[in-house]
Amino acid sequence: MSVPVIAVDGPSGSGKGTISRQVANRLGWGFLDSGALYRLVALAALRRALPLDDADALFDLARNLDVHFDAGGAEGPGVFLDGQRVSSELRTEACGDAASQVAALPPVREALLARQRDFRVAPGLVADGRDMGTVVFPDAQLKVFLTASREERAQRRYKQLMEQGLSANLQSLLDELAERDRRDTERVVAPLKPAEDAVEVDSTHMSIDAVLDEILSLAAKRGLSTVPGR
Numbered sequence: 522m523s524v525p526v527i528a529v530d531g532p533s534g535s536g537k538g539t540i541s542r543q544v545a546n547r548l549g550w551g552f553l554d555s556g557a558l559y560r561l562v563a564l565a566a567l568r569r570a571l572p573l574d575d576a577d578a579l580f581d582l583a584r585n586l587d588v589h590f591d592a593g594g595a596e597g598p599g600v601f602l603d604g605q606r607v608s609s610e611l612r613t614e615a616c617g618d619a620a621s622q623v624a625a626l627p628p629v630r631e632a633l634l635a636r637q638r639d640f641r642v643a644p645g646l647v648a649d650g651r652d653m654g655t656v657v658f659p660d661a662q663l664k665v666f667l668t669a670s671r672e673e674r675a676q677r678r679y680k681q682l683m684e685q686g687l688s689a690n691l692q693s694l695l696d697e698l699a700e701r702d703r704r705d706t707e708r709v710v711a712p713l714k715p716a717e718d719a720v721e722v723d724s725t726h727m728s729i730d731a732v733l734d735e736i737l738s739l740a741a742k743r744g745l746s747t748v749p750g751r
C-alpha cells in the first residue's frame with residue numbers, strides 16, 4: 522500500500538497550518554507546509570529583485586532553491602533559505618502576497634511538484650496547501666477542505682499579529698484576504714478548490730481542539746491510526 526497522506530486544503534487563515542501540524546504530531550507522521558515553498562520562492566525572488574511575473578527566471582529559482590526545514594526548538598520550526606534562518610520573514614503578509622503571485626505561474630508550480638511529493642515517506646504525511654488533494658496527492662487517503670468566513674479569518678490574523686506585538690488594521694487584513702482569495706481561486710493552474718472527494722469542514726464557529734478532533738475522527742474512520750501512546 523502507498524504511504525498514507527492526509528491532504529488539508531483551504532483559504533488563507535482557515536487554520537490549515539495550525540491543525541495539520543497537530544494532526545501530524547498526534548499521528549506521528551511527517552508534515553508538509555507547501556505554502557512555505559511558495560513563500561521561499563517569493564522571498565528568494567524579492568531578495569534578488571526578480572520581477573514576480575518572470576516565469577522563466579522564477580522556474581530556475583524554484584528548481585534550484587537551496588532550502589531546508591527542521592523541527593526547531595523553543596523558537597518554533599526552522600526554515601532555512603541559502604543556509605539562513607528565514608522562518609519569521611516568511612510569515613509576513615507581504616511574503617504571503619508575493620507567494621500568491623508567484624504561485625499563479627505554471628512553471629513555478631511544475632518546479633515545486635516533485636519537491637512536495639518527496640515529503641511522502643513512511644509512516645505517513647499530513648500536507649497543507651491549496652492543491653494537495655487536487656494535484657499533488659490526488660490519491661490521498663483523506664482530503665479535508667478547511668474553511669472559515671473571511672471575517673473570522675481576518676479576526677484570527679488580527680489576533681495573531683497583536684499577540685506578536687505587531688500593528689495591524691482589521692479592514693486592511695480583510696482587503697488583503699479578499700485579494701489573496703481571488704488570486705488563489707481564479708488562477709488558471711491548480712486553483713484553490715475542494716477535491717471532489719474532499720470532506721468540507723467549516724471552522725468559523727469551531728475551536729482549534731474541535732477541528733482537531735473532527736479530523737482525527739475522520740482519519741480513524743479511514744483506518745489512519747495514531748501511534749500507540751500519542
Ligand SMILES: Nc1ncnc2c1ncn2[C@@H]1O[C@H](COP(=O)(O)OP(=O)(O)OP(=O)(O)O)[C@@H](O)[C@H]1O
Nearest residue numbers: 532533534535536537538539677681724727728729
Ligand atoms: N478554529 C480556530 N479557532 C480560532 N483560531 C484559530 C482556529 N484555527 C486557527 N486559528 C488561528 O488562526 C490563525 C491562522 O491560522 P493558520 O496560520 O494555521 O492558518 P492557515 O490556513 O495555515 O493560513 P495561511 O494559509 O495564511 O498560512 C492562527 O493564529 C491560529 O492560531
Ligand SMILES: Nc1ccn([C@H]2C[C@H](O)[C@@H](COP(=O)(O)O)O2)c(=O)n1
Nearest residue numbers: 555556557559620621624650651652
Ligand atoms: N499548495 C499551495 C500552497 C500555497 N500556495 C500559494 C497561495 C498562497 O496564497 C501562498 C502562501 O501560502 P500559505 O503559506 O498562506 O498557505 O502560496 C499555493 O498556490 N499552493
